Amino acid sequence: RKEVEQDPGPFNVPEGATVAFNCTYSNSASQSFFWYRQDCRKEPKLLMSVYSSGNEDGRFTAQLNRASQYISLLIRDSKLSDSATYLCVVNLDRGSTLGRLYFGRGTQLTVWP
């Protein structure tokens, strides 16, 4: 079973649309949760961390449901510049093994004018 599963996409939405991505993780001991963004042929960059209480950063809202092992990302008022692949990422530190991030395959978003 994969550690992190994401909606495969692709999502193609018009400018101004609201779009939501979902992600599930398999290990209930996972400690930290993130959304990264990866533009075409570029490196991943942190978009936002995800906290238990939910958090918002401008047009982006992230939610975490530990009971269901579920993470979501909501993008409101989509911009052309939001077109990218969104990676759901989970951290699981085990004993002396720290810094282990598990990445989902990513969900591709294209925003069209």
Place this chain on the structure above:
Amino acid sequence: ETGVTQTPRHLVMGMTNKKSLKCEQHLGHNAMYWYKQSAKKPLELMFVYNFKEQTENNSVPSRFSPECPNSSHLFLHLHTLQPEDSALYLCASSQIAGGNNEQFFGPGTRLTVL
């Protein structure tokens, strides 16, 4: 230079060649990582170094050999690779390994093995 840099950006090598990938971080971090990104697959962690000590080897074949001489530099030595090793190799760093520490990625080296 700022952030995380990687050289070379592109590399084509034969199966009998020996080459090295270099990563340098200018962020004052203490943890560095190697990841592999293949087409249609999630990023896979290969190695973790925390304060120059290797803390993770994610069952990586011995034809990949990491080296971390100090907290700012990380190398990946390659020898007798296979065509299926062709991928984007990404280096990352963070303040320390683990927890909620954001990992900053370099631009990657796109490797093709002929």
